[in-house]
Amino acid sequence: MAVNVVLSLTSGSVGEALSLIDRYASYCQGIELRADCLASLSCEDISAVSARAKELGLFSILTLRHERDGGFFHASYKEHDRVLSELVSCCSFDFVDVEEWASDSIVSLARSNGSRVIRSAHFFSSMPSDIVSYVEALAAMGDVPKLACMLSSSADFSFFTDSAMQLKSSLSGDYILVGMGEYGFPSRVLASIMGSFITFSSVGTVSAAPGHVSPDVLYSLYRVPSINEGTSIFGIIGNPVLHSMSPGIHNPIFAEKGLDAVYIPFCVDSLEEFFSVADRLNIKGVSVTIPHKQAVIPFLDSCADVVSAVGACNTVVRRGSSWWGTNTDVYGFWSPLEDVLSVSTLASGRRATVIGAGGAARSVVYALVKNGFDVLILNRTVEKAASLAADFSCEYAALDESSCALISSYRSVIVQTTSLGMGNNCVNPLAFYDLQGDEICYDIVYIPKMTPFLSFAEKKGCRIITGDLMLKAQAIEQSRLFCELV
Known part of the structure; x- marks a missing residue:
């Protein structure tokens, strides 16, 4: 079953919503107008949204999400039902999304106007103990059931996946199953595998739900509409991981x-x-x-x-x-360095300084030693540097001014492997050392591309190697292995 990418429109104005429909129409099969996000509600304006979707061959969903279910409609339930009834009466949408507690009169009105009803339930802090029974109960109301759950762990994702596999066997009609948050993101891409006939996306400053990405990302990068039971699944595991460039x-x-x-x-x-x-x-x-x-x-x-x-x-x-x-990190690290070495004159022979003594440093030291380098390992915690140095018969020292003389004799290549170049820790860990300008300086951090260490080295005239080159090189080697399995 092919899944439909739906763009949730969370704009504050109908004009902006229409602009987004025009911009993203080629990346989605449907739109959801989140009327609860609009600054004002006009039947004429809202009808224009469904009409524009129809013109472009997209199906349309009308939603007035109450704050109880994660929306922006803050009035009473009674007022919610009154406003939604008015919108349903004067506008024509293919689907009307109603919360599971919505009145029967709204459901009957939507059906009489030719709309299919999506009966939705949202769980932001926990999941139902029995997802299958819960969705089946929603389906028994004669509507399209929608269940959205915040997933907070790998165990949640495992339980969610098992439930989805059971629903594919037990339900014959359409249903919508959404795993929210970072742990739930794979369910948005694998919606067809989960049996869901819709996966949602949004753009702009207001995300319709935790874990949304834009429809062009789902459509073009992940090719969601073409994913099927025969699609080979690969990925990256980490925590956190949604920031990954892989x-x-x-x-x-x-x-x-x-x-x-x-x-x-x-x-x-x-x-x-x-x-x-x-x-x-x-x-x-x-x-x-x-x-x-x-x-x-x-x-x-x-x-x-x-x-x-x-x-x-x-x-x-x-x-x-x-x-x-x-471990393709070893190849990924060495490949860009080898390219630079082929055209470089080394300042102190085949000798290198490695900053850091963590897991990334191990791969770097291994690659350097394997390719004939003598290595000096610097770390703020000297004991960790000593431990790594012992494994590879290297020299070690503290990451401070006391090591300047040693660095000078191991300065042909200087590699920064710690997290000190990224995020809130964005500093140059070698600020105390005066580079000569003939060093090759390499930082394996790739966000940002130009770290403080590399910016400093470039100003001194050093050759620099950015971390994105290592990322790409190791990924290409990984890809070779992955493609063999498709």
Whole structure:
């Protein structure tokens, strides 16, 4: 069953809503007018919205969402019913969305005017203990049932997925099932797999619900309308993960190669729950990011030697009924550096300084040592630097002014591997050291692209390597493995 992408219009004016319909019509199959978001309610104006949708071949949904159900209509239930009745009487929409507590008179009025009724229920703090029975009870009212639940964990997503699979077998008519929030995002992309005939999207400053993205993202990046039971599912697991750039790398590769595959971010707080649901959804492979690169290893049936060497895994794929892991971060790090090395004269020979001693640093140190570099490891917690140095027979020191002389003898390549270049921690961890200008400076942070460390290095005349190059290189190697499984 093909799913319909619906644009929820949360504009404050009908004029803006009409503009958005025109802009996004090619990316969706329907629109939902959230009348509760409008500054004023005019039957003439609201009718113009459904008319414009019809002109463009889109079906239309009228919704006046009460604050009790996450909407912006703040009056009493009685006033809600009065206003919605008035709108239903004077406007023609294909669907009218009513809360499960709506009066029978509104339901009868909508039906008599030729609209199908969506009977909706929203759970923002918990889920029904029995989703299947709840949706079946809504369906028994003779309407299209809609259940939207906030998912707050991997266990919630697993339960939600199981319920969706059961509903596909027990319900013969249309229904709408939505998992809200970061943990629920995969359900929006995999709506057809979940059996839902609609997935919602929104644009602008007011999101219609937690987890919405714009319709062009669902349509063009994730190719949601074409996802079916035969689509190969891949993704990235982490926490948090919706910020990841990886879907924007892998999905275009699938599209360019004409492969029936999709790559989705999965927020994961329990690897055990994730791998359980991965079996039920037949997920074929995943990228692994913070904080699971080490923790995922016990869930593998086998792995490449590099995983054991660096103690981290960033790529997991199915091999038959087993999970096999590898680490493409090593290749991703080395590939851009190798390109620069091929045209560079090294200031102090094949010697490098690595800032940081975490999981990312392990991959970097491994790649450097494997390719003939002597390495100095700097870290604020010296004990961690010492531990990593012992594993790879490297030198180590504290990340402060006392190490300047050592850095000078390991300055051909300087690699920044910590989180100090991103977000609220956006600082240059090597600010105390005076770069000479002939160093190769590499920061594996990719948001922002120009970190304080790289900006400082560029001003000094150093060659710089940005973290997005590593991201792309490791993703291309991952993609090679993923595409073999489609």
